[in-house]
Every structure is written in structure tokens, then in C-alpha cells.
Amino acid sequence: MKRVLKSKLLILCALALLSAGCSEVAISGRKQFNFVPGSTMNSMSFKSYGEFLTQHKLSTNAEQTQMVKRVGGKIQKAVEEYCAANGIEDRLAGYEWEFNLVEDPNVNAWCMPGGKVVVYTGILQIAQGEAGLAVVMGHEIAHAFAKHGAERMSQGLLVQMGGIALSTALEDYPDQTKNLFLQSYGVGTQVGVLLRYSRVHENEADHLGLVFMAMAGYNPEEAPVFWERMAAQKKGAQPPEFLSTHPADETRIQNLKDLVPEAMEYYRKR
Ligand SMILES: [Zn+2]
Numbered sequence: 045m046k047r048v049l050k051s052k053l054l055i056l057c058a059l060a061l062l063s064a065g066c067s068e069v070a071i072s073g074r075k076q077f078n079f080v081p082g083s084t085m086n087s088m089s090f091k092s093y094g095e096f097l098t099q100h101k102l103s104t105n106a107e108q109t110q111m112v113k114r115v116g117g118k119i120q121k122a123v124e125e126y127c128a129a130n131g132i133e134d135r136l137a138g139y140e141w142e143f144n145l146v147e148d149p150n151v152n153a154w155c156m157p158g159g160k161v162v163v164y165t166g167i168l169q170i171a172q173g174e175a176g177l178a179v180v181m182g183h184e185i186a187h188a189f190a191k192h193g194a195e196r197m198s199q200g201l202l203v204q205m206g207g208i209a210l211s212t213a214l215e216d217y218p219d220q221t222k223n224l225f226l227q228s229y230g231v232g233t234q235v236g237v238l239l240r241y242s243r244v245h246e247n248e249a250d251h252l253g254l255v256f257m258a259m260a261g262y263n264p265e266e267a268p269v270f271w272e273r274m275a276a277q278k279k280g281a282q283p284p285e286f287l288s289t290h291p292a293d294e295t296r297i298q299n300l301k302d303l304v305p306e307a308m309e310y311y312r313k314r
Contacts, residue, residue, distance in 0.1 A: 069190045070132055071255055072248045078194045080201070080210045085194050086138045086158035088214075088225050093142070093160040103145040103165055112163050115177050115260075116143030119185050120159065122259035135189070143181070151277065151284030154229050155184035157193055167286065170273050178262035179270040182253035183290075190252060192245045196228040241289055250300055254307040261314055264307035268300040 066075045103109050120141045127133045141159035148164040155161045161184060163177070171177040187193065197210070204224065205213055213221040241249070250267070258264045275292035277284050 069248065069252075070126070070130060070135070071252050072190070074244070074248060076191070076195055077198060078191060079198050080194050082157070082191070082194065083138055084210050084214070085191075085197065086140075088222070089156040089158045089160055090140065092222070092226060093156050093162075096162065097144065097146075100162075101147040103147045105145075105165075108165070108168060109145045111174060111177065112145040112181075113143045115174055115181050115262075116141070116161055116185075118260040118262075119178065119182055119256050122256045123185060123189055126256070126259065150286075151274075152286045153180050153184055155181075155188040156229050157188055157191070159185070159188060161185065166284070170277065170284075171270065172273070175257075175262045175266040176270045176273075178257040178260060179253070179267045182257035182260070182262075183249050184253075186249040186252035186256060187241070187245065189256075190245075190248055192241065192249065193225075193228040195245075197225060200224045200228065246290065246296070247299060250296070251303055254300065254303050255310055258307040258309075258311035259314070261311075264304050264311055268297050268304070271297050271300060 066077055068075055124133075124136065127135055136159075139159040141161075143161045143163070145163050145165060149166040150164050151166045151170060152164040153162065153167050161181060163181065167180060168177070171180055201207060201210060201213060201224070205217065205220070208216075210221070213224075254264045254267055257267070271292050274284075274287065274290075275297065278287060278292070
């Protein structure tokens, strides 16, 4: 029985690979496997994002809200310019960018597919200003740009749901599929299990985020400094939610320091 299941899974994997093929992530050049359609991911995202906003209070601090929208807008522009310059505008097909600050003491931020960003007021004390915020938002936007959620969704559909198509999963198992989607973004679910981004995805989001923040006019040298502040939060009684999906350690900080010179090239070009 087990063997049958295993070979069935292998066949499904092979079929999925054949039908969807692999795409390449810009800047990092990594090949990725993703068989879920961007349009379906976006429509799930826009629905979940709308629901999240109705259940959470937007910040009433106009200055901080403007800062989030300003930093997000600059990074959006950098991503769009990068795509236009490299002829990969289709990567952003169907994106409807939005940047909101919610009143929530949790240290967290995320970006759903299609450019839907939420920053929690709790992370602002660690960001300590616009450049620190650009580190967070650049990183989160990079996850969305690189379609890491769709990759995780593809893996989840294969492993947890036997490789069925996303449209079928949505129709036959709507709650389970929605939870899988939310888990893919660290948004939090009723199940309460957040998937950690893999080291590969984290490194890639750090790399791309650094380039995008630099293109947007923020000094990339701020990134390792921000992550050092974030790592220090681990020692608190309750480690931030952001750290459960984004482990901050010495390896990460060293990797970022190694990536700064490349990003500085973009920063100086501006
Ligand atoms: Zn991340």
C-alpha cells in the first residue's frame, strides 16, 4: 500500500513538473518549481487580505502610516523598474500593490501574492526609522516577487493533499486549502502552525530585498544592523512572531554583510 502511494506521488510530481516546468528567479538565478497559477494565487490573496483588514485595526498614526506607504511605494517602483529593464514585466502580472500599517503590538510583517503588504506597529520599534523599515518591506516584497508562497503552496498541495490542482483543492477542501495558503505567508491560521520559510527562501529574500531597497534609495548597510536588533529580541520572554518564520542568527547576519557590496553598486548608481 505504502509503495503504491509513493509511486503515485512520484508520478504526480513528474506530471506536475512536466506540465508546469520550472521558472527562474531573477537576480538569484535559482530555478524554482511552481505549478499553481498566479491568477488563482492572487485572487486567494486579495480575498484573504481584505478579510484580514476587516478583522484588524488600521493604525491611526498618520505619520507612521504615511511612512509605510512611502517606503512600500519606493520599493514597488524599484521592482517595477527592474522588471521593465530586464523584460520580465510578466512576473508582476495581476499585482495590485497595497501597503497598510495595522495597530498590533506583535513584531511582524508580511507580503501576500500580488503585492499585498501588512506591517504591524510592533515592528516599527525595531525598524527604528525609514531605512530599517525598508529592510523589512524589501525582504517581504522580495518573497512575493520571487513567488515563494506559490512554491510553498505547490509543495503543500503535493505533500498534504496528494498533488491535486489548486482549483480542485479550493473546490473540494476550501478550509484546508485556505489554511495552507495562510500558512505559506506567516499570517497565522486557526490551526496555529506557521511554516518557517526555508533557508533557501530566506537567503533569497535577503538578497533580493537588499537589491530592491538599494534601488529604492535606502542604504543596504542598514540590513545587517536591523537583523542584529531583531536577533536581540530572541532573549525576551516572548520571542516575536516574525522570528518564528524568520530566524535571525549569526549566519544570516554574516550572509547579509557579504551581500552588501553588490547592493551598494545599485545604491551608488542612483
Ligand atoms: Zn523572510
